[in-house]
Amino acid sequence: MLKPAEMIARLRRARRLVHEIHVGTDIPQIQSILRHADQNLHWALWNLGEIDELRPDLPGSVKPAARAKPKPGARKRAKKR
Amino acid sequence: MPAKIETFTPAAQRSRYWNRYMETLPRAKLDALHLRKLQLLLRYAYEHSAFYRATFDKAGLKPGDVRSLDDFKRKVPFTDKKDFVHLQQERPPYGDTLAAPFELLAHHCETSGTTGVPLAIPYTMYDTERYGESWCYAFWALGIRPEDTVYFAFNWGNFAGLWSTYWGVRRFGARVISGGGADTKGHIANILRMKPTVLCATPTYALRIAHAAKEMGHDMRASSVKFVVGGGEPGPFALPALRQALDDAWDARSCDQMGIAEIDAFGVGDAGRNGVLVNEMNVFCWSIDPDTMREVPDGEVGENIVTSYVNSAQPLINYRTHDLVRRIPGGADGRTWTRFEGVILGRTDFMITVRGTNVYPTAVENLIGEVKGVSSHYQMILSKEGPLDQMEIEFEPVKGIGEAAWPALAEALARHIHAALKVRIDCRAVPVESLPRYELKTKRIVDKRPKELRRALDRF
Numbered sequence: 001m002l003k004p005a006e007m008i009a010r011l012r013r014a015r016r017l018v019h020e021i022h023v024g025t026d027i028p029q030i031q032s033i034l035r036h037a038d039q040n041l042h043w044a045l046w047n048l049g050e051i052d053e054l055r056p057d058l059p060g061s062v063k064p065a066a067r068a069k070p071k072p073g074a075r076k077r078a079k080k081r
Numbered sequence: 082m083p084a085k086i087e088t089f090t091p092a093a094q095r096s097r098y099w100n101r102y103m104e105t106l107p108r109a110k111l112d113a114l115h116l117r118k119l120q121l122l123l124r125y126a127y128e129h130s131a132f133y134r135a136t137f138d139k140a141g142l143k144p145g146d147v148r149s150l151d152d153f154k155r156k157v158p159f160t161d162k163k164d165f166v167h168l169q170q171e172r173p174p175y176g177d178t179l180a181a182p183f184e185l186l187a188h189h190c191e192t193s194g195t196t197g198v199p200l201a202i203p204y205t206m207y208d209t210e211r212y213g214e215s216w217c218y219a220f221w222a223l224g225i226r227p228e229d230t231v232y233f234a235f236n237w238g239n240f241a242g243l244w245s246t247y248w249g250v251r252r253f254g255a256r257v258i259s260g261g262g263a264d265t266k267g268h269i270a271n272i273l274r275m276k277p278t279v280l281c282a283t284p285t286y287a288l289r290i291a292h293a294a295k296e297m298g299h300d301m302r303a304s305s306v307k308f309v310v311g312g313g314e315p316g317p318f319a320l321p322a323l324r325q326a327l328d329d330a331w332d333a334r335s336c337d338q339m340g341i342a343e344i345d346a347f348g349v350g351d352a353g354r355n356g357v358l359v360n361e362m363n364v365f366c367w368s369i370d371p372d373t374m375r376e377v378p379d380g381e382v383g384e385n386i387v388t389s390y391v392n393s394a395q396p397l398i399n400y401r402t403h404d405l406v407r408r409i410p411g412g413a414d415g416r417t418w419t420r421f422e423g424v425i426l427g428r429t430d431f432m433i434t435v436r437g438t439n440v441y442p443t444a445v446e447n448l449i450g451e452v453k454g455v456s457s458h459y460q461m462i463l464s465k466e467g468p469l470d471q472m473e474i475e476f477e478p479v480k481g482i483g484e485a486a487w488p489a490l491a492e493a494l495a496r497h498i499h500a501a502l503k504v505r506i507d508c509r510a511v512p513v514e515s516l517p518r519y520e521l522k523t524k525r526i527v528d529k530r531p532k533e534l535r536r537a538l539d540r541f
Contacts, residue, residue, distance in 0.1 A: 001092070004102060039207045043214075047100055047362060049110075051117045054125045055207060055393045057185065 008050050015041045088227045099221040104416045115365045118390050119153050126396045130180035161401045166200050174201045181394040190241035192342045202343045203394040209248045211391035215346040215360045216249025222351040223336050227254035232277035234268045237261040241342035269294045276305035284311035291330035302332035309335040314434040319424035339424050344389045353413040356422040363391045371429045379408045403429040435472045438504040452494045458516050464529040473507045
C-alpha cells in the first residue's frame with residue numbers, strides 16, 4: 001500500500017497533468033471533464049490533510065511543477081554526451 | 082448476467098472506515114488542520130464576500146489576525162441566519178452573501194422557511210460534491226455499500242437535506258430510486274416492486290409507511306429494506322424509542338444523519354447508533370452558552386456554533402445554529418471526531434418539529450394574531466398520534482362570535498397557518514374564558530408526548 005506522502009505526491013502530479021491538458025485543449029467537453037477531475041483530485045488531497053486552497057477553480061490553484069533537483073554529476077554526464 | 086465489478090479492492094472492502102487517516106487523526110493534528118482551513122476560509126471570505134469584508138472590517142479583524150483556534154473563537158464575529166436572510170431580501174436572490182461568481186453556481190436550495198422567509202442557499206458543483214461526502218462516512222460505517230439501492234420517499238423540492246442525500250448516494254456509488262410524486266400507497270407499491278435495500282425518509286414518515294402497509298395487508302418486515310436512513314427531524318440516534326419502533330416496523334437497521342440545510346449533513350451516524358459524530362473534515366464546531374456567549378467545555382450543553390469549509394458559494398463562519406448539543410470528545414471504534422450525544426437536545430429559540438416540518442411557535446403565534454375573530458387566548462398542544470408528532474391549537478374566539486361560526490373560524494386559522502408554514506395544524510375553538518389564565522408567564526405550549534419521545538431539553 002502507498003503511504004500518505006506517496007499518495008499526495010502522485011495526486012499533485014496528476015493535478016499538474018490535468019492542468020497541462022486543460023490549458024492545452026480547446027475542446028469544451030474535455031475541459032469540462034478535466035475540471036471535474038481536478039476537483040476530485042483536490043478533494044482527495046484535502047481528505048489526506050493537504051490543505052492548499054479552499055476551491056480548486058481559483059486562478060493559480062494548481063502549483064507549477066517543482067523543478068527537479070539535478071542529481072549530482074548529472075550536468076557532467078550530459079556534457080559528456 | 083453481466084460480470085460483477087468490484088468497486089473497491091478487497092483491502093478497501095475490509096476497511097472499517099471510509100477514510101481511516103482522517104477519521105482516526107489524533108486531536109492535536111485534527112486541530113492543526115482546522116486552524117489551517119479556518120485561516121484559508123477567512124482569507125477567502127474576506128476577498129470574495131462583500132458581507133464578510135464589511136463584517137470583519139467593522140470588527141477591526143484582518144484574516145491574518147487569527148493565529149490559533151482560540152483567536153478564531155474570540156475574534157471572529159458570530160453570524161446568524163437572519164443576517165443572511167436580510168441581505169438576500171435586500172437584493173435577491175443572494176445579495177452580498179454570495180462569494181462565488183454566478184457562473185460557478187450549480188444548484189440552488191432553500192431552507193424550509195418555517196421562521197418566515199426561506200434562506201436561499203447557492204452551491205457550486207464542488208460544494209455539492211463535498212456536502213454529499215458527509216453521508217458517505219455514515220453509509221460506510223453503518224454497513225451500506227455501493228451495491229445497495231436507495232429509495233427516496235420524498236417529493237423533490239428545494240430542500241437541501243434531501244438533495245445532499247442524493248449527492249451523497251451518487252458520490253458513494255449506490256443506485257438511486259426516486260419516489261417523487263408518489264403518495265404513501267405509491268411508495269409502498271414502489272418499494273415492493275423495485276426492492277430497494279435502503280429507505281430514505283423522515284423517521285416518522287418511514288413509520289407511517291410501515292403502518293399504512295400493514296393496513297393494506299403488507300408486512301414491511303418481510304420487504305427488501307435493510308436500512309432506514311432518516312433525517313430532517315429528531316431521529317433514531319436521538320430517541321431510543323423511535324429507533325426501536327423503526328427497527329421493529331421494518332426489521333431493518335434504522336440510521337440517523339444530522340444536518341443543517343445551509344451548512345452540511347455534518348452529523349454523521351455510525352454503527353454505535355448513539356448520537357452522531359461531527360464530520361471534522363467539512364466543519365469546525367464549538368459550543369457557547371447562549372446567555373453569556375462564552376465557550377462551554379466538552380460534556381456540557383451549549384449552543385452549537387458551526388463553520389463550514391465546504392460552502393464556498395455562501396460561506397458560513399462562526400454561524401449560530403441555535404441547536405443545543407452536548408459535545409463528547411472522541412467517538413467509538415477508534416474515531417477521534419467529536420460526538421454529539423443525543424444529537425440535538427433542544428433549541429435556544431424554541432423550535433419544534435411537527436410532521437417532519439420544523440415549526441417555531443413564535444411564527445405560529447404571529448399567524449394566530451392575524452386571523453380576524455381569533456382572540457389572544459390560545460394554547461398549542463403537542464401530542465403523539467401513532468408515530469407522528471401532532472400540534473393542535475385551541476383558541477378562544479373573540480367574544481360575541483356565535484358557536485355556529487367556530488368551525489369555519491378554526492378552518493380559516495388552519496388554512497392561514499398552512500399557507501404560511503406549509504404544515505397542517507389542527508385548530509379548535511373552545512368557549513370564551515375556558516383556557517387557563519396565568520399571572521406571570523403564559524404557558525402557551527402543552528406537551529403531551531410520551532416523555533421518552535421528547536428531546537431532553539425542549540424548553541416547554
